Amino acid sequence: MTDLAGRRRARLADSRLYLCIDARRHLDEQAREQGWGGEYPALRRDATAALAGGVDLVQLRDKNSVGEREQGPLEAAHELRALAVLREVCDEAGALVAVNDRADIAAASGADVLHIGQDDLPEEWARRIIGSDMILGVSCHAPDEVDAAAADPLFDYFCTGPVWPTPTKPGRHAPGLDLVRHAATTVGDSRPWFAIGGIDSPTLGEVVEAGARRVVVVRAITGAADPTSAARDLRAALLR
Numbered sequence: 001m002t003d004l005a006g007r008r009r010a011r012l013a014d015s016r017l018y019l020c021i022d023a024r025r026h027l028d029e030q031a032r033e034q035g036w037g038g039e040y041p042a043l044r045r046d047a048t049a050a051l052a053g054g055v056d057l058v059q060l061r062d063k064n065s066v067g068e069r070e071q072g073p074l075e076a077a078h079e080l081r082a083l084a085v086l087r088e089v090c091d092e093a094g095a096l097v098a099v100n101d102r103a104d105i106a107a108a109s110g111a112d113v114l115h116i117g118q119d120d121l122p123e124e125w126a127r128r129i130i131g132s133d134m135i136l137g138v139s140c141h142a143p144d145e146v147d148a149a150a151a152d153p154l155f156d157y158f159c160t161g162p163v164w165p166t167p168t169k170p171g172r173h174a175p176g177l178d179l180v181r182h183a184a185t186t187v188g189d190s191r192p193w194f195a196i197g198g199i200d201s202p203t204l205g206e207v208v209e210a211g212a213r214r215v216v217v218v219r220a221i222t223g224a225a226d227p228t229s230a231a232r233d234l235r236a237a238l239l240r
Contacts, residue, residue, distance in 0.1 A: 005133040008112050011096055012135055012157060015056035016238040017231060018194050018216040020100075021047060023060065023074055023082045025067030040085045047086055050221050051093035053231025058090055059098035059115055059216075076105060083109040096135070103129040113137060115159075118145060123154045139196070141175055143182045150187045158183075159216055162197020163207060166218070174198070177210040184211020201230070204237050213238065 024042035098113035
């Protein structure tokens with residue numbers, strides 16, 4: 001293992017709070033009016049605020065976002081520029097940058113993490129593209145998928161969910177807390193894993209009680225009036 005791979009995986013092991021955020025294109029004009037400059041100013045503003053509250057990983061995921069509905073899909077060249085913004089603010093905070101689905105984008109951007117789904121590029125091909133230094137994670141929606149991910153040496157972590165239905169995954173069945181309990185019982189602390197899907201401050205206690213020590217959130221931070229305070233409260237609850 002190289003030094004870079006070791007540092008990334010050590011950071012993953014210490015991580016508790018994982019944020020998925022869209023490119024915030026629909027808020028760029030507002031951010032510019034507030035004095036934020038450069039490309040993707042709203043992404044820079046909102047990611048900076050979340051990181052100040054203790055977010056450990058930030059994944060750019062623009063699918064099903066307001067920006068996608070209003071302006072169309074985020075094409076590769078634009079995604080790379082948005083990831084460059086994330087890279088800058090995450091480096092300042094000591095956080096990891098994650099790419100959703102696209103192994104080629106992850107490799108081209110120099111991201112720390114590639115996250116794939118069950119129907120994306122098979123993990124052996126994703127690993128060939130991103131190399132051994134990059135972290136690879138996968139979404140799991142059923143006990144057999146959790147078991148497979150936990151046993152697969154190509155994966156560094158996995159996510160279980162959705163715990164509750166969420167608009168970021170429209171139509172996706174929510175396996176609920178039972179899947180969290182399965183991961184906690186069968187995997188425990190032997191590998192990093194995160195609960196995901198509809199998690200916020202009011203529901204976090206149930207997720208922690210079910211056995212999760214790490215969570216992925218979206219609206220709990222991006223939809224908060226004060227993203228820094230929201231992130232700080234979530235992280236504090238995870239560390240209790």
